[in-house]
Amino acid sequence: MTDIRRMHPATRIIHAGQHPDPATGAVSTPIYQTSTFAFKNADEGAARFQGRDPGFKYTRLGNPTVAALEECLAILEGGCGALGAATGMAAINTVYVALLEQGAHVVGTDSVYGPSRLVLENEYRRFGVASTWVDSSKPENVAAAMRPSTKMVYIETPANPTMKLTDIAACADIAHAQGALLVVDNTFASPVLQQPLALGADVVVHSLTKYINGHTDVVGGAIVSSSPALHDRLRKVHVAFGGTMDPHQAWLILRGVKTLGLRMERAQANSLEIARLLEAHPGVAWVLHPGLPSHPQHALMLRQMAGPGAVFSFGVKGGLEAGKALIDSVKLATLAVSLGGVETLIEHPASMTHTGMPKKEREAAGITDDLVRISVGCEDVRDLIADLEQALVKAAAAVPVGA
Ligand SMILES: *Cc1c(COP(=O)(O)O)cnc(C)c1O
Numbered sequence: 001m002t003d004i005r006r007m008h009p010a011t012r013i014i015h016a017g018q019h020p021d022p023a024t025g026a027v028s029t030p031i032y033q034t035s036t037f038a039f040k041n042a043d044e045g046a047a048r049f050q051g052r053d054p055g056f057k058y059t060r061l062g063n064p065t066v067a068a069l070e071e072c073l074a075i076l077e078g079g080c081g082a083l084g085a086a087t088g089m090a091a092i093n094t095v096y097v098a099l100l101e102q103g104a105h106v107v108g109t110d111s112v113y114g115p116s117r118l119v120l121e122n123e124y125r126r127f128g129v130a131s132t133w134v135d136s137s138k139p140e141n142v143a144a145a146m147r148p149s150t151k152m153v154y155i156e157t158p159a160n161p162t163m164k165l166t167d168i169a170a171c172a173d174i175a176h177a178q179g180a181l182l183v184v185d186n187t188f189a190s191p192v193l194q195q196p197l198a199l200g201a202d203v204v205v206h207s208l209t210k211y212i213n214g215h216t217d218v219v220g221g222a223i224v225s226s227s228p229a230l231h232d233r234l235r236k237v238h239v240a241f242g243g244t245m246d247p248h249q250a251w252l253i254l255r256g257v258k259t260l261g262l263r264m265e266r267a268q269a270n271s272l273e274i275a276r277l278l279e280a281h282p283g284v285a286w287v288l289h290p291g292l293p294s295h296p297q298h299a300l301m302l303r304q305m306a307g308p309g310a311v312f313s314f315g316v317k318g319g320l321e322a323g324k325a326l327i328d329s330v331k332l333a334t335l336a337v338s339l340g341g342v343e344t345l346i347e348h349p350a351s352m353t354h355t356g357m358p359k360k361e362r363e364a365a366g367i368t369d370d371l372v373r374i375s376v377g378c379e380d381v382r383d384l385i386a387d388l389e390q391a392l393v394k395a396a397a398a399v400p401v402g403a
Pocket of ligand 1: 087088089090113116156185187188206207208209210219220221
């Protein structure tokens with residue numbers, strides 16, 4: 001095949017890393033469900049362990065099905081190499097463990113995926129790692145938080161549920177000016193919409209659980225590096241800590257990723273149509289969607305992304321009670337956390353995921369009582385709109401008269 005790296009993203013996701021099986025010619029990558037690999041003789045075993053022979057040895061250290069997915073992800077992100085991980089958090093922890101040390105400091109996006117921040121604050125702190133969390137939608141906040149000991153800038157963009165974007169190229173300049181690395185969680189955009197390595201990031205992490213697999217049936221994670229040296233360092237630590245990927249999991253994700261382009265196209269179009277409709281709806285107070293000109297960072301979206309994605313937030317008039325009534329009234333959208341699947345998922349952080357957080361702290365983080373987050377799926381948009389419209393009628397009815 002001609003150079004796959006020069007093809008368009010929709011072609012790359014179908015062909016990258018996916019060669020007919022050398023043993024049998026199977027067009028679909030087989031599931032190499034084995035824990036270990038036989039050597040022909042002692043010399044071959046020795047050559048593999050010394051790295052002179054790149055063949056497989058033991059599945060935690062590498063497996064052909066996992067390797068096919070890793071090659072695919074490296075090509076999609078334009079990286080030098082990728083590592084499959086058991087979950088998104090396993091990938092993120094490998095990055096922290098491999099690239100931080102005692103006394104190191106991290107500057108991160110304040111509204112990152114909760115556990116990405118909490119492990120640093122609660123666990124890595126015990127090993128002498130410090131972290132500062134800022135609103136990274138303003139690069140000057142990142143610059144102001146840098147210390148001589150800052151080894152990593154860790155950003156997520158878009159970050160939810162506040163839908164803030166972070167300027168990747170600006171953060172790469174800030175990090176590199178001080179010899180720090182820029183790590184980007186690219187889960188929300190996926191490589192079809194955003195390629196952080198091309199904008200100067202050093203490492204990309206993913207929860208494959210979301211858009212890349214896309215079918216709400218498997219968890220997984222990945223790390224993609226911009227240089228062979230970073231990839232080798234991350235690989236060494238990853239296989240030693242053991243949060244690696246299983247071949248069956250890799251096969252499911254390889255199956256899912258093939259339709260990433262089609263799914264994202266449909267979900268994104270649905271999402272934008274719904275967002276426009278909600279923006280004009282009398283029962284809706286506000287809509288934050290990076291694809292709408294009303295989003296404060298719409299220009300940055302156009303500059304650094306190929307499209308705004310399919311997750312957004314909106315405010316229901318009537319606050320907490322109305323928000324609860326809305327999510328209790330939807331019939332097609334499913335009430336659940338997670339995102340990026342073919343089915344539409346909806347959640348109300350104030351009454352669900354963030355109930356434990358003090359209201360003041362929650363509101364300071366932009367998670368107001370009325371905020372509803374929706375991950376729009378691939379259903380027929382007319383059915384989704386009808387569902388939301390009937391739920392908004394019930395939400396309005398739940399608000400006491402005069403409130
Ligand atoms: C879900 C998610 C993660 C964690 O991934 P798991 O596969 O659940 O471990 C990390 N980052 C973002 C942005 C996520 O949405």
